Amino acid sequence: MSLLSVEGFALTFLQYASGLRRRRLEVISGLDLDVDAGELVAVVGASGSGKSLLAHALLGLLPSNAIETGRITYDGSPLDAARRRALRGREIALIPQSVTYLDPLATVGTQARRSAELAGTADPAAAARVAFRRLDLADDIAGRYPHELSGGMARRVLTATATIGTPRLVVADEPTPGLHPAMVTETLQGLRRMAEAGAAVVLITHDLLAALTVADRVAVFYAGSTVEVAPTASFAGDGAALHHPYTRALWHALPAHGFLPLAGAQPPPTDLPPGCLFTDRCPLVIPDCRRARPATRQVGPSLVRCIRAEARDA
Amino acid sequence: MLEARDLWFRYRRGARWVLAGLDLRVAPGEVVGLRGPSGQGKTTVARLLAGYLQPARGHVLIDGAPPPAATSRRPQPVQLVSQHPELAVDPRWRLAEILAEVGDPDPSLLASLSIAPGWRDRFPNELSGGELQRITVARALLSAAPYVVADEVSAMLDPITQAQIWHVLLDRVRRHRLGLLAICHDDSLLHAVADRVVDLPHLVTRPDNQLRPPAPLSGTRVTT
Amino acid sequence: MSAASDALGRLRGNPPQPVATEIAHRPLDRRRRTLVQIGAGTALIAAIVVAGTVLSASAELTDLTARRLPPSLAHPFGTDWLGRDMLARTLVGLRLSLAIGTLAATVSAVIALLLAAAAGALGRRVDTAVSWLVDLFLAIPHLVLLILIAFAAGRGARGVIIAVAVTHWPSLTRLLRGEARRVAASDYVAVAQRLGHGGWWVARRHLLAHLVPHFTVGLVLLFPHAILHEAALSFLGLGLSPHAPAIGIILSDAMRYLSAGAWWLAVLPGLALLTVVKAVDTVGENLRALADPHSVHE
DSSP, X not given: OOSEEEEEEEEEEEEEOSTXXXXXXXXXXXXXXXXXXXXXXXXXXXXXXXXXXXXXHHTTOOOXXXXXXXXXXXXXXXXXXXXXXXXXXXXXXXXXSOGGGSOTTSOHHHHHHHHHHHTTOSOHHHHHHHHHHHTTOOGGGGGSOGGGSOHHHHHHHHHHHHTTTOOSEEEEESOOTTOOHHHHHHHHHHHHHHHHTTOEEEEEESOHHHHHHHOSEEEEEETTEEEEEEEGGGSOTTSTTOOSHHHHHHHHHSGGGTOOOOSSOOOOGGGOOSSSTTTTTOTTOOGGGGTSOOOOEEETTEEEOOTTOOOOOO | OEEEEEEEEOSXXXXXXXXXXXXXXXXXXXXXXXXXXXXSSHHHHHHHHTTSSOOSEEEEEETTBOOOOTTOSSOOSEEEEOSOGGGSSOTTSOHHHHHHTTSSOOHHHHHHTTOOGGGGGOOGGGSOXXXXXXXXXXXXXXXXXXXXXXXXXXXXXXXXHHHHHHHHHHHHHHHHOOEEEEEOSOHHHHHHHOSEEEXXXXXXXXXXXXXXXXXXXXXXXXXX | OOHHXXXXXXHHTSOOOOOSXXXXXXXXXXXXXXXXXXXXXXXXXXXXXHHHHXXXXXXXXXXXXXXXXXXXXSSTTOBOTXXXXXXXXXXXXXXXXXXXXXXXXXXXXXXXXXXXXXXXXXXXXXXXXXXXXXXXXXXXXXXXXXXXXXXXXXXXXXXXXXXXXXXXXXXXXXXXXXXXXXXXXXXXXXXXXXXXXXXXXXXXXXXXXHHHHHHHHHHHHHHHHHHHHHHHHHHTTSSSOTTSOOHHHHHHHHHHHHTTTOTHHHHHHHHHHHHHHHXXXXXXXXXXXXXXXXXXXX
């Protein structure tokens, strides 16, 4: 049984459009994801595909005008708002995107200890030391302020502070924004080590190649919906093991695998097409695609949301 | 020919030199890649070439002459597209205005960048990072500048948007003889787009900040 | 059943499920409440202006047989020592205060906008000069400055307007200047310049676009100060002539009769002034909330 199981998760925001008119904005329409302890699953998609909202949802950080449907189950029980509040910072940790999440006016040691206190650890100072050492940070780093650290060290402090007390589920929200390759590798390897130490790790990113270096499975996200969940091994060669046309297009767009640009842009939540969300750009579209959003089905080792995905032998 | 000749730059008197005697050349119709360790000055090179910064010593030359004054009423011949499009657009302007800032937007260019007509009434905060980057690239190309510096323009983008933007840029290079400096840390991307790649030299600063660093420096080591 | 849940049902191959969380239907959501408050505040102010205009003649009517009467049905605010109806006098006075306050606040706000735009658009030296000027004015005690200028400008309505206008721009200028500096240092302004646009164009298209929303709200929030300070000046005898029934004058006159027990001469006009100031302030605060981009969420 997976530690985290997200089924048919949908998210709608109630917003003011103009003047007094209100509209419902369906930012996520069907997210399916499950992550086991010891596993690293990447959620890959373009910006605006709704993947960061998943991180907010899991941590109970959505604004009050958010309406959720679907099921999120953690450790066998539903993860409702109260449980999210109780578990965040303790069993469920979020590694945020940028080092500006660190308080510039406090030493990093103080911040780590505070985080440990909030996580309910028995000895915050010791927990902070352990967390720092786990990320190869020397003890004397604790006395420095964030601006006194190099970029790489600040990222490690951020990760350490966020994961004090060995959380069971770690959600990393775009942890490598525009970073240099060496730092990307270091950050992702840190996440991999957490998975190998027994945590369930969700890596949310737009960088498919980077995700493939550390993930066990990749969930591909498009316009608010999971279109494919495939094992990392499927992303190889000419992409023949990838079943959804969008996943194939992502693979072939990479410079090393064809550099082919698929025309068009991801539809925004205000402008979703009827039926399958990919119809405007899909090379395999047929009239049936426009009739209804496809259901998720198992095709070999992958889950695919496409009526044209051929079933293949494993 | 866009040329950086013997560029020296530091942010303040007495600070360490960020660039010391850099030479760089970009010809029309050529894509030059620029690579280097992070924090070592690639963005500084971009801003110097596009005229946002002035070098302490050395010159930026277009066909042998200095670029037009900053107060010139014509678009500068070197346009910069940076990594963060959300900072490069006025958040209170609609997209139609942003695109029209440089003149009448060419519909076929917008279409090639998949900029949908429905976006025109939107504000920047309603668009995603990938969509905004298409806008900033369109704006730079609409200026008809003969040289564009692309500073990590697709580092934050998904592979498909990245491919789309680069194909439009490369098309400009081939058909309109645009000279493009591509700053990028992704080697496979550089391999796919650049005609040649320059490595930014790693500077060693002496404690006394002497003007002449110990080792001879040359910026145009050509490696492909 | 919402479209979302129908879609979900189809996705999972299940029959449509009821939506798990529905927000309670509130009769007046936040934006509606904001608009209602703005409407009510504006209506009250408009009513006072209209009443003040209509009643200006009857405010002057003296009736020596009805002097210093406490509030009653015939005279809800009582009468003063000349038998004049206090309600009429108060309304006329409020209208006068509103007019002067509005004019003075507008002049002040325009001064602030021009100074802030100059500080942002014309470079470091101008910005330093503007900062210095702001600090200078803020260092002088406000009321002292007000009195000095009103006195020097020759008192009367003109003096009051000049005094209030010249002393209320510093805080708004500081706010607008911060915004102007931010815009001037932004990437998009740098891009605009690199695209060939000159200083005036950038100031008009970029700077103003950011300053005008703040300016508008700042203007509305300046009114209460302007109105109260006009009242203060008139109270001290430095403002409008004693014959014009400005609220300050009404209050100042009423001071003489307070010990004689004619409390309504001061308390009721005072409360009316407070009500008007509060109404204007409410309108301003709600406008500011509406202009906030985060107000798009419920």
